[in-house]
Amino acid sequence: MSPRAPAMAPDARREALVDVTLRLMREHGSNVTTKQIAEAAGVAEGTIFRVVDTKDELLEAAVQRAFEPGDLVQRIEEIDADLPLEQRLLSLVAILQQRFRATFSLMRKVGLVRPPDHVHDDPAAAQWRARLRLLLHGVVGADADRLACPVDEFVHTLRLLTFAGSHEHIADGHLLSPEQIVSTVLHGLLRPVDQKDH
Structure with a gap:
């Protein structure tokens, strides 16, 4: 398991999760799980849903990030x-x-x-x-x-x-x-x- 990530403001946490999600999507595509994202980001799975409403929202943000x-x-x-x-x-x-x-x-x-x-x-x-x-x-x-x-x-x-x-x-x-x-x-x-x- 990845080391626990330091505490962050919600916006910063969301940005960090988007970056992690994009990296994982390059390997797993849309089949990446929130468990994998949480482990790679060093956070509890529930933390993800404090900054996004759904997994799809996070995946969409990650795809958008790829085109920036x-x-x-x-x-x-x-x-x-x-x-x-x-x-x-x-x-x-x-x-x-x-x-x-x-x-x-x-x-x-x-x-x-x-x-x-x-x-x-x-x-x-x-x-x-x-x-x-x-x-x-x-x-x-x-x-x-x-x-x-x-x-x-x-x-x-x-x-x-x-x-x-x-x-x-x-x-x-x-x-x-x-x-x-x-x-x-x-x-x-x-x-x-x-x-x-x-």
Whole structure:
């Protein structure tokens, strides 16, 4: 049994339980029990129902938490701006792939075929998407002048290919590596033309 958790205010306890529930749902899906949650959180099972009315409410809050930015902003901001563009993009794609794959895995575990409505409809979600777009622009940085298209189109294409190449079904079981994604976006799929061919 886990050690007893320290006393917390109800809101803080709820947040802690949501985090624990999300971690367990990644393993057990919606079949996770309140007993498992309580043990992992180090609380009595009854404590759960002092901060939520039902198990379903807790599961729903955990799924919503999965679609929040979490540490994604910090991880993208930590990409070294002094690296060459290709290296920066490899770091970015690796971060995005980890996020996408964790999200896809959770959705399979809980039987979601699409993200919850709040991911698209909530004003906070719209603000987050706008923030993410600016973060991606920041990774490209001054190299935006080297692109053959507007930076917005470039990061949109990079995200779409990363999304599709990270999804088992969309990629038909052939997931793309960060190297494949970045090379495709930067250089395409044609062999370089030898100088002697000109």
